[in-house]
Amino acid sequence: MTPLLKVESLTKRYGARIGCSDVSFDLWPGEVMGIVGESGSGKSTLLNCMAGHLAPDAGRVMFDTRTEGLQDTITMSEPERRMLGRTDWAFVHQHARDGLRMNVSAGGNVGERLMAVGARHYGEIRDSAEDWLGRVEIDASRIDDRPTAFSGGMQQRLQIARNLVTGPRLVFMDEPTGGLDVSVQARLLDLLRGLVREMGLSAIIVTHDLAVVRLLADRLMVMKDGHVVEKGLTDQVLDDPQHAYTQLLVSSVLQV
Amino acid sequence: MSDYNFAYLDEQTKRMIRRAILKGLAIPGYQVPFASREMPMPYGWGTGGVQVSAATLTPEDRLKVIDQGADDTTNAVSIRKFFERTAGVETTEETAQASVIQTRHRIPEEPLTEDQVLVYQVPIPEPLRFLEPSEIETRKMHALEDYGLMHVKLYEDIARHGQIATAYAYPVKVEGRYVMDPSPIPKFDNPKMSGMAAIQLFGAGREQRIYALPPYTQVVSLDFRDYPFEASKADAPCDLCGAEDSYLDEVIVDDAGGRMFVCSDTDYCRARRAAGHVGAQGKTEDAA
Ligand SMILES: Nc1ncnc2c1ncn2[C@@H]1O[C@H](COP(=O)(O)OP(=O)(O)OP(=O)(O)O)[C@@H](O)[C@H]1O
Ligand SMILES: [Mg+2]
Numbered sequence: 374m375t376p377l378l379k380v381e382s383l384t385k386r387y388g389a390r391i392g393c394s395d396v397s398f399d400l401w402p403g404e405v406m407g408i409v410g411e412s413g414s415g416k417s418t419l420l421n422c423m424a425g426h427l428a429p430d431a432g433r434v435m436f437d438t439r440t441e442g443l444q445d446t447i448t449m450s451e452p453e454r455r456m457l458g459r460t461d462w463a464f465v466h467q468h469a470r471d472g473l474r475m476n477v478s479a480g481g482n483v484g485e486r487l488m489a490v491g492a493r494h495y496g497e498i499r500d501s502a503e504d505w506l507g508r509v510e511i512d513a514s515r516i517d518d519r520p521t522a523f524s525g526g527m528q529q530r531l532q533i534a535r536n537l538v539t540g541p542r543l544v545f546m547d548e549p550t551g552g553l554d555v556s557v558q559a560r561l562l563d564l565l566r567g568l569v570r571e572m573g574l575s576a577i578i579v580t581h582d583l584a585v586v587r588l589l590a591d592r593l594m595v596m597k598d599g600h601v602v603e604k605g606l607t608d609q610v611l612d613d614p615q616h617a618y619t620q621l622l623v624s625s626v627l628q629v
Numbered sequence: 630m631s632d633y634n635f636a637y638l639d640e641q642t643k644r645m646i647r648r649a650i651l652k653g654l655a656i657p658g659y660q661v662p663f664a665s666r667e668m669p670m671p672y673g674w675g676t677g678g679v680q681v682s683a684a685t686l687t688p689e690d691r692l693k694v695i696d697q698g699a700d701d702t703t704n705a706v707s708i709r710k711f712f713e714r715t716a717g718v719e720t721t722e723e724t725a726q727a728s729v730i731q732t733r734h735r736i737p738e739e740p741l742t743e744d745q746v747l748v749y750q751v752p753i754p755e756p757l758r759f760l761e762p763s764e765i766e767t768r769k770m771h772a773l774e775d776y777g778l779m780h781v782k783l784y785e786d787i788a789r790h791g792q793i794a795t796a797y798a799y800p801v802k803v804e805g806r807y808v809m810d811p812s813p814i815p816k817f818d819n820p821k822m823s824g825m826a827a828i829q830l831f832g833a834g835r836e837q838r839i840y841a842l843p844p845y846t847q848v849v850s851l852d853f854r855d856y857p858f859e860a861s862k863a864d865a866p867c868d869l870c871g872a873e874d875s876y877l878d879e880v881i882v883d884d885a886g887g888r889m890f891v892c893s894d895t896d897y898c899r900a901r902r903a904a905g906h907v908g909a910q911g912k913t914e915d916a917a
Contacts, residue, residue: 452773452774459777476760477760477781478789480784480788481781481788488777488780489775489776489778495787495855495856
C-alpha cells in the first residue's frame with residue numbers, strides 16, 4: 374500500500390533558530406496523526422511546511438496524488454499546489470477568522486471551494502452549503518448570515534464545513550479546539566470524530582491538549598525543540614511514555 | 630497653437646504609456662502597471678483615461694468625449710476643452726465621426742469600427758478588490774487563474790437580492806483567461822465589448838493601471854447556469870426618439886413627479902430624431 378503522505382527529513386530554520394528539524398514519517402490512508410508538544414516546540418512550523426504555507430529548508434513532502442501517484446508537493450508548481458489546497462487538502466486554522474471570509478455569508482464561505490473548482494450552478498452550490506451546515510450542526514436558517522454574527526464554536530464549525538465540502542483526502546488542523554470553552558470544545562471534538570470516521574478522512578492534528586489526541590489520533594508524535602522525540606500508537610505513547618519529556622508531558626496533564 | 634507639448638504630456642511619458650498600452654494589447658485583460666502622472670485635474674475626473682488618450686492621439690485625430698453617454702456634461706466638456714487647447718485636435722459629438730472616443734460609464738450605441746479607439750476612464754481596475762484587499766494576493770490570483778472568489782461575489786448577490794444585483798462594473802472574462810473589470814459601464818453595455826471592431830483601452834490614474842482589448846476579443850460576462858447573465862435595461866422605449874434598443878436614463882421632468890425615459894447616448898438620440906424617429910413625448914418636448 375502507498376502512504377497518503379510521506380514526509381522525509383523535513384527541516385525549517387528561522388535564521389539560527391530551529392523551527393523543526395529532520396522530521397520523517399508516513400501517514401496512511403484513513404489515519405489520524407496527532408502532533409503534541411509544548412509551546413514553541415515547532416508543531417505549527419512543521420504543519421505549515423507540510424501544507425505548503427511555509428517553504429522548508431530541506432526535506433520532501435510526498436503526496437499520493439489522484440492522477441500521478443506520489444509527488445513532491447514542495448517542488449511541484451504553485452498552480453498544482455494551489456489546486457491540491459482547494460481539492461484534496463484542507464487546512465483548519467486555530468482562529469476561525471484566519472480560515473473564514475468574515476464579510477461573506479456562511480453559504481458563500483462553504484460554497485467558495487466548490488466555485489473555485491468550477492461549480493457554476495447556484496442552486497446546487499446552495500444545496501451543498503445547506504447540507505454541510507447541517508452536518509456541522511448549524512441551522513440552515515443561518516445560511517445567509519455572516520460569520521461575525523456567529524459564536525466562536527459556530528465559526529469553528531463553519532470553518533470545518535468550508536474545508537470539507539470538496540471531500541478532501543487530507544486535513545491539516547492547527548489547534549482546532551484552542552481558544553474555545555471546554556464544553557464547546559467537547560462538542561466540536563465529537564463532531565470532528567464523527568466526520569473523520571464517516572468520511573474516512575486522513576488528518577494531521579496539532580495540539581497541546583492530550584485529551585484531543587486521545588480522542589482523535591491513531592498515532593502520535595511528540596515534539597521538543599523542533600525535534601520529534603517520541604512517536605507511536607496514541608495509547609501506547611500516552612500510557613507508557615518512554616522519553617523523559619513525554620513522561621513529563623503526560624504527568625503534568627494528569628495532575629490537572 | 631499653444632505652449633504645451635502636444636497633448637500636454639512630454640514625449641518621454643507618452644512613450645512610457647504607449648509601451649504599457651502595447652503590453653496590454655498583447656495580453657488582453659491583464660492590468661499593466663504604469664507611472665501615472667499628475668494631471669491638471671483631480672483624480673476621479675478621468676486622469677487615467679486622459680493620459681491614455683494623450684498617448685493615443687495624433688494631430689489628425691478627431692476626438693469625442695462622453696460622460697454617462699452625454700457629450701455636454703461638465704466632465705466631458707472640460708476634457709474635450711483640455712485636448713482642444715493642448716493638442717489642437719478637432720472634436721466632435723458624432724460617434725461615427727470620431728477616431729478616438731474617451732468615455733466614462735458608457736459604450737456608444739452605434740457600433741464602432743476598426744478605425745476607432747475607445748478609451749475608458751477606470752476608477753478601480755481590480756475586479757477582485759472588494760473581497761480581497763491585498764494587492765499581492767490578487768496578483769497571485771490572476772497569475773494562477775484562481776477566480777473562485779469572483780463567483781462568491783455573484784453568489785452573495787443572489788443570496789441577498791434574489792438575483793445578480795450587480796448592475797455596473799459587471800465582471801467579465803477575457804478570451805477565457807483574465808477576469809476584468811469593465812469600468813462602471815451598465816451591464817447592458819457588456820455584450821458590446823465582445824468582438825468589438827475598435828480597440829478598447831482602459832486607464833486608471835490613481836491606481837496606475839492600464840489594460841486593453843484588441844479588436845474582436847472575446848469578452849464573456851460571468852454568471853451561473855441557473856442565473857444567466859442578462860444585459861438588462863429599463864423596459865421602455867425612449868420617450869424622445871422611440872428607440873427600443875438603447876440604454877435609457879429616467880429623468881424627472883417637473884415638480885409633479887412627471888418622469889420620462891430618454892436615451893443616455895445623447896448623440897444616438899439626436900441622430901435618430903434628425904432621421905425622423907419620434908418617441909411618445911418627442912413632439913411636446915420639441916415644442917417646449
Ligand atoms: N516567523 C518566525 N520567525 C522566527 N522564529 C519563528 C517564527 N515562527 C516560529 N518561530 C520559532 O520557531 C519555533 C517553533 O515555533 P512554532 O510556532 O512552530 O511552535 P508551536 O509548537 O506551534 O508553538 P505553539 O504551541 O505556541 O503554537 C519557536 O522557537 C518560535 O519562536
Ligand atoms: Mg502553533
